[in-house]
Amino acid sequence: MLRLEALTLSYGDRKVIKDLSLSIEQGEKVAIVGASGVGKSTLLAHIYTQLNSQAAYCAQSQGLVDGLSVFHNVYMGALARHHFGYNLLNLIRPQTxxxxxxxxxxxxxxxxVALNKTVSELSGGQRQRVALARALYQQQSTFIGDESFSSLDPVMAQQLIAQVLSRHPTVIMVLHDCQMALNYFDRIVGLQDGEIALDAPSQILQPEHLIAFFDRKVGSVSDNGG
Structure with missing residues (x-):
């Protein structure tokens, strides 16, 4: 579904992704992990540019329109599925x-929350769920998420990730929770200094491998289990 070869990406004058190669097959559930500033979000945004015709993207920036209601922000996820006149009708006078x-x-x-409540009135966790709802409302086969549950408590995050996984055959997600990565994803890709330092099936990994990884020290686990 996706193949990146010797990819280099810069943020301003700084190279954040360096000579990276990665392939992802349709139907995989891939968690991307790593310390802050290693290029996870930059990589994820690039992946979305390669898959945007078949992917829904829930970015950290959220991209919500504060002055519009919860309904309008979520409905915007469906704009590409309908023609202009139909969308205009539902934004002015939504169909039941x-x-x-x-x-x-x-x-x-x-x-x-009430669907007519403006997004500016919501808490951080509520805003994050509105952004997530908008992405899910796109009804794409692939979900790309950048720490989509960072403002939520662990119990709620687990319930929401189950919704994401059940609605999308392929999921590619940046996570900061190592236990969630192990429990819900079948493959974990770890970045360190803009390079892939870990690419392994989750079933061969233990929490200590990822805890050490987040501490910027990669455990001795490779994609062949060595």
């Missing part, structure tokens, strides 16, 4: 079945 769809999705994401 679209309201019901958004309401059911918000409920599944434990977002118990």
């Amino acid at each position: 079945h679209r309201i019901n769809e958004v309401s059911e999705l918000c409920s599944a994401l434990l977002l118990d």
